Amino acid sequence: MTFILREENLTLFFEYLEGKYELFAPVSETQHEAHFEKVAAKYVAFNPRLSPQGPKKFIFPYKRELFLGPGKKDKALVGLHFSDIAGIAILDKVFKYPIIDQEYFDVREQFLIVGMDHFTAPKDGYDLYLQVIDDYFLVTVGSPLGLKLAGTPLLIKNSKITSEKNLFHFDDILSHKRLSEAVEKSYGSKIWDDLSQRCFGCGICSYVCPTCYCFDVQDSFDLKGNSTRTRCWDSCMLSAFTEIGGGFNFRPELKKRIYNWYYHKFVRMPKEYGKLGCVGCSRCIVYCPARINYLEVLEDVVLEMEGKRGKKPLRVK
Amino acid sequence: MGKNHYELSDAQILWIEEMAPGKRFFGIRFLKESDQRKFTFVPGQFVFLSIPGHGEFAVSICSSPRKRDHFELLVNKVGSVTTALFGLNVGGKVGIRGPYGNGFDLSKFYDKDIIIVAGGCGAAPLRSVVNTMIYERDKYGKLYFLYGARNSQELLFKKDLMDWQKNMKVLLTVDMSDKNWQGETGVVTTLFDHVKTSKSAIAITCGSPVMFKFVLVELKAKGMADKNIYLSLERRMKCGIGKCQHCTCGEKYACIDGPVFSYNQIKDNFEAV
Ligand code: SF4
Ligand code: SF4
Ligand code: FES
Numbered sequence: 168m169t170f171i172l173r174e175e176n177l178t179l180f181f182e183y184l185e186g187k188y189e190l191f192a193p194v195s196e197t198q199h200e201a202h203f204e205k206v207a208a209k210y211v212a213f214n215p216r217l218s219p220q221g222p223k224k225f226i227f228p229y230k231r232e233l234f235l236g237p238g239k240k241d242k243a244l245v246g247l248h249f250s251d252i253a254g255i256a257i258l259d260k261v262f263k264y265p266i267i268d269q270e271y272f273d274v275r276e277q278f279l280i281v282g283m284d285h286f287t288a289p290k291d292g293y294d295l296y297l298q299v300i301d302d303y304f305l306v307t308v309g310s311p312l313g314l315k316l317a318g319t320p321l322l323i324k325n326s327k328i329t330s331e332k333n334l335f336h337f338d339d340i341l342s343h344k345r346l347s348e349a350v351e352k353s354y355g356s357k358i359w360d361d362l363s364q365r366c367f368g369c370g371i372c373s374y375v376c377p378t379c380y381c382f383d384v385q386d387s388f389d390l391k392g393n394s395t396r397t398r399c400w401d402s403c404m405l406s407a408f409t410e411i412g413g414g415f416n417f418r419p420e421l422k423k424r425i426y427n428w429y430y431h432k433f434v435r436m437p438k439e440y441g442k443l444g445c446v447g448c449s450r451c452i453v454y455c456p457a458r459i460n461y462l463e464v465l466e467d468v469v470l471e472m473e474g475k476r477g478k479k480p481l482r483v484k
Numbered sequence: 485m486g487k488n489h490y491e492l493s494d495a496q497i498l499w500i501e502e503m504a505p506g507k508r509f510f511g512i513r514f515l516k517e518s519d520q521r522k523f524t525f526v527p528g529q530f531v532f533l534s535i536p537g538h539g540e541f542a543v544s545i546c547s548s549p550r551k552r553d554h555f556e557l558l559v560n561k562v563g564s565v566t567t568a569l570f571g572l573n574v575g576g577k578v579g580i581r582g583p584y585g586n587g588f589d590l591s592k593f594y595d596k597d598i599i600i601v602a603g604g605c606g607a608a609p610l611r612s613v614v615n616t617m618i619y620e621r622d623k624y625g626k627l628y629f630l631y632g633a634r635n636s637q638e639l640l641f642k643k644d645l646m647d648w649q650k651n652m653k654v655l656l657t658v659d660m661s662d663k664n665w666q667g668e669t670g671v672v673t674t675l676f677d678h679v680k681t682s683k684s685a686i687a688i689t690c691g692s693p694v695m696f697k698f699v700l701v702e703l704k705a706k707g708m709a710d711k712n713i714y715l716s717l718e719r720r721m722k723c724g725i726g727k728c729q730h731c732t733c734g735e736k737y738a739c740i741d742g743p744v745f746s747y748n749q750i751k752d753n754f755e756a757v
Contacts, residue, residue, distance in 0.1 A: 261727065381730070382723075384722050386538055386539040386540075394537030396540075401730075403729055411718060435734075
């Protein structure tokens with residue numbers, strides 16, 4: 168179901184939400200970047216800038232004590248981009264199937280998700296989604312709670328059939344039919360050797376990625392001798408990731424870890440969840456200290472597997 | 485609300501036996517009788533043993549599921565958590581969660597000859613298999629237990645090995661012999677010459693990744709079908725529920741798809757064996 172929110176009512180709408188939830192939205196610090204922070208309703212607006220750490224840091228915190236249990240749903244992440252929401256939808260799926268990871272949902276369910284972007288609403292991963300259109304917002308309801316919240320006079324039922332279609336466009340290589348197959352077949356290719364000469368194995372691409380979720384579980388004592396167990400982010404790019412007690416390592420070489428990063432997103436996740444583990448947000452390109460562009464890597468992989476490497480480009484750059 | 489898989493049940497160390505240098509054998513029982521009663525598993529499954537403040541680690545259960553009043557674990561002292569465990573005495577408290585993994589479906593092996601091949605600590609999960617088979621000995625054909633260790637001191641479960649001889653053929657070898665050792669010397673595959681089985685025999689193996697490579701060569705040379713060869717894989721594990729990614733082998737997860745795989749499931753997998 169969709170509603171119309173007039174542009175001049177935007178702040179009123181977020182004040183209405185502020186009455187029920189603490190708001191977190193992307194705030195600009197520089198010309199290029201935004202960071203999710205607690206904000207007052209009057210500062211919420213569409214912010215086109217990329218946030219180095221999107222909303223993942225809230226719903227899947229980089230460090231969180233286990234066994235704290237669920238909390239109140241009293242916080243709202245607002246102003247999320249299309250790809251931020253796609254990332255949340257993927258994490259929701261991962262932690263739900265085939266076995267539910269309750270620790271994730273204990274945190275996740277504390278947040279209301281309100282998207283805001285120029286693209287047509289995504290399928291899932293949000294409560295409300297505001298599509299930015301000229302002088303109004305087309306509001307799509309994504310959950311029963313979203314529907315309840317839409318019961319404000321600020322939102323007008325959308326009776327006219329709007330065809331404001333503006334579909335999110337994936338890079339050509341990400342929608343390539345044989346991408347998964349090509350990555351799967353490319354094990355052992357020189358492409359991965361070459362890449363391991365450029366990559367630092369720093370793991371930044373995992374930390375900024377909205378769909379990366381691998382984690383470690385660590386224990387510690389405080390000064391009083393009380394122990395806590397925490398779950399914290401990890402990265403499959405780091406060398407100890409697959410090391411077992413006694414020192415044997417299943418992926419001792421960086422090229423194997425790099426391959427696994429690609430394999431996970433473009434082969435294992437499609438097999439497990441029927442979806443690529445990438446939402447095309449470009450964070451891993453922007454923040455890679457080695458200036459590695461995974462889209463160029465994927466293009467090379469597909470071309471090589473099709474025996475057309477160096478012949479014709481697959482992507483419009 | 486779903487079940488929180490990370491939650492632990494309190495358990496206690498019933499006894500400790502020194503098995504080999506840096507390897508101890510533990511009897512464990514849940515503190516709550518209801519937890520102990522509910523705890524059922526199949527051979528080849530594992531649990532997480534936890535020492536609060538130090539961490540937790542995945543470890544195979546090495547007793548038979550038929551033993552209901554407690555269960556047994558063999559622990560190799562290799563890191564900080566296992567070191568903390570070695571600091572505990574009988575009566576010491578630990579946390580347990582599990583069981584996890586698929587384990588072996590022994591009913592598939594009924595009426596067949598079986599070759600079990602263990603290397604080093606790989607004997608631990610296989611002990612659960614053997615002890616269970618011995619309970620129902622008449623359900624299987626010929627049984628072989630082939631076991632290779634670094635030296636005679638490192639041979640685990642010596643008492644069991646003696647017992648098992650009554651019911652099956654137990655063949656041992658060590659990499660390095662010493663004055664206490666009168667048996668075979670060499671890698672575990674040297675024992676294959678003594679094995680005579682039917683074409684439909686089943687092989688079950690657990691050991692180091694290096695050992696898998698040459699055991700597979702020998703089993704294939706014996707003409708065994710890929711689907712009749714079972715391997716139990718060891719990986720780093722942090723969750724046990726297919727999330728943390730530490731245990732992945734290509735498209736498979738050692739923690740939920742395994743740790744037991746038939747060779748035909750993983751022979752094309754680029755990082756399983
Ligand atoms: S951010 Fe770049 S350099 Fe760092 S691990 Fe990822 S690809 Fe390699
Ligand atoms: S573009 Fe990079 S950071 Fe963004 S979802 Fe894809 S892999 Fe992750
Ligand atoms: S142990 Fe975490 S995915 Fe297998």
